[in-house]
Amino acid sequence: MTRNVAHTTPYAWPWDGALDPGRVALVVISPRLGGDRLPDSRIWQEVRATAGTVQSVGGAVVQVTTTPPDRSAGVRDEHAVVGADHVLDAAGIDGFYGSPLDGLLRRLRRDQLLLAGAWLETGVHSTMRSANDRGFECLLVLDACLAYEPALEAASRSQIEMSGGIFGAVGQSVDVCAAITSA
């Protein structure tokens, strides 16, 4: 019997139909304060709910604060706290750059990644691209992400779905929560 998240595009995720909470990590991206704009704090409520469900069945939750290079560092956003098991800082917009994220996920034996947070086009996208290169099987949880430019949300989604899902697949939090609690 295969276990997938329902309604993911462009393919049923994970590719091998072997969804396993013990292999899942929800990777939440949040930008360091000091940029020109703050994410609407309602997004973190949504992420927090998904995080709680993931944790309730043994999934891991990792939060990574991303940092644009060559800018004043700023601090973590107090509104962005989602109750993660591990809270990390990255030295770039890619959550893997200059951070312990790769080693942590490997040590925790998590290779099925759910991506969420802000901003969709910057930190979330860069981290998902990098995770895919490293061999992680990735699902963008679209409604748990916030676009910096709402007009770019559709394109950010298409860039992942193109070419058969070159960077992974796209799904919704309700389907993620349903699948992981029955897996």
Added chain:
Amino acid sequence: MTRNVAHTTPYAWPWDGALDPGRVALVVISPRLGGDRLPDSRIWQEVRATAGTVQSVGGAVVQVTTTPPDRSAGVRDEHAVVGADHVLDAAGIDGFYGSPLDGLLRRLRRDQLLLAGAWLETGVHSTMRSANDRGFECLLVLDACLAYEPALEAASRSQIEMSGGIFGAVGQSVDVCAAITSA
């Protein structure tokens, strides 16, 4: 006197007005064969012309063949040869992943990068994002890039220009060639 490439957006590139052919590298991305589609070979003619101009004034040209993870490896595309000084392979869609690119650019003391090649939304974008995290000052040479989905070209451009140029700037090859030969 400042030296910039004309008509770049959203800011005059490079940011410090110190364009210097001895610090410039044109990084050409080409996908490994074996994907579902081949780039139109005309793009390589355009890239080759820009590469020749960059080399004529002391700029470096580096070509990187990108590889999707977990796929049969394929070979380099014979049509994509652009006369680069250095030809590398990457282990991912990001030209820096599993490749000697970072060390090479550092050894050559090149920190002003021109990005070109195919595909715009995948290899070029991932490499530019990664280069920016590493502190390189990046210019996407838009007409020397080929979009996998032409409908996504505008969004790929906007993702770079947003937030004041979060991943660098965007320009055209004619302006790059004019600026670098008079710098």
Added chain:
Amino acid sequence: MTRNVAHTTPYAWPWDGALDPGRVALVVISPRLGGDRLPDSRIWQEVRATAGTVQSVGGAVVQVTTTPPDRSAGVRDEHAVVGADHVLDAAGIDGFYGSPLDGLLRRLRRDQLLLAGAWLETGVHSTMRSANDRGFECLLVLDACLAYEPALEAASRSQIEMSGGIFGAVGQSVDVCAAITSA
């Protein structure tokens, strides 16, 4: 029933007693020509014999040519060919630096590493240190390594064995071959 390599120090390797040829990779390090000295070619005969045994039971063999930074590149040593399944180049003395080694081992699902080759104090040691940081369980196959300075061989061994095996364990090829063929 546990499966370990006999006579390894300072602990029975692998630590969990779960030796599995399907998880094993022999990583052979060889220096790029152009250094001041060539490894005695007899070492490659020994490595080749171990490599053949590892392959006969489903283990992987990966050869990495290391390169000192900021030196003329040189070429691969023709005498160092050991019949590897994968042949890679690294951009540093550490076989992981600027190379596809990490991604390859992950894709092949190999996390029990046997280290061999030349030079013991440089490329082999740097690669083993780096592998250990990345979570691989490592065994130095001491008689399949060649020391640049024979007087430093004992210290190179002690650096691994100290503090309970901080970088892994040390063993001999005869014990590796016996264990892996009966695992």
Added chain:
Amino acid sequence: MTRNVAHTTPYAWPWDGALDPGRVALVVISPRLGGDRLPDSRIWQEVRATAGTVQSVGGAVVQVTTTPPDRSAGVRDEHAVVGADHVLDAAGIDGFYGSPLDGLLRRLRRDQLLLAGAWLETGVHSTMRSANDRGFECLLVLDACLAYEPALEAASRSQIEMSGGIFGAVGQSVDVCAAITSA
């Protein structure tokens, strides 16, 4: 006129005779608590003195706490505080692994590195090897390092000096301080 640190072996450091406090960073390595032994706190007094001199002329001081993989994390050692400008954590014994060290040094434009701290054979050695691969010009400040096994100190030094200084050079803090304050 060349500017070197006196009495370094096996070559006059830095190789180009261009010692420049604005390019220098003292990288201090300290192990995370939780290992089997604590460094003697007197070493940090020595490192602190050198750090103060380096800072007084515009050099940067970066402290990195290293972490063995797959062990309980422990905390930073309170006795190891040396007044660094930047304090980082690494995810491995190599101070560059899973840390922002590379990006930080690049952003600060520091390419002449002084290495000090504990333990000499583990964290200091791994970090120096990795720095050398990345193109940094490295000097081990031997009397500002503490060996885990005093019997291995000579070999740790020889491994750096061998082959013409394959990982850099070795010097003493008194000569470093004299050179940097008159550079």
